[in-house]
Amino acid sequence: MKESVIYQDIVQKEAFKLISRLLKRRFGDIDGSLVEQVRDLSAEQLENLGEALLDFSEVADLVAWLERQEQA
Template sequence: MEIVTSWMQKEIEQGIEQGEQKIVKKLVKRRFNNIDSALESRIDSLSLEQIENLADAIFDFQSLEDLINWLDQQN
């Protein structure tokens, strides 16, 4: 039986969050033909729940302005 300590669990969760951020940023860049570093930083600062919500919302965005508006509502 493998024992997962709390710090190991935290590292696993951090890895999952970073992986999801990477995937969502890739989707955003593909959808809008790249984004600037300021928007990329804003995405990096999102919580895991917000990243998951963004992954769903991106398919509804018609323009980069929609993404910016969505990010503005997350604060």
């Protein structure tokens, strides 16, 4: 079950919803292009972002983190 595409899609969508709420609470409304970049992350990347978010102090930290993900 964990290997199915449907399961992974559900996990990714739920992780995105949680990370979106955390980002909104931390920074308020953020640019739509950033939201779309976050939406496109895999479930594993979203989990990593959730941990990294604890260290972010400004939206620029999120931008830098997303740029590092694109380079990897």
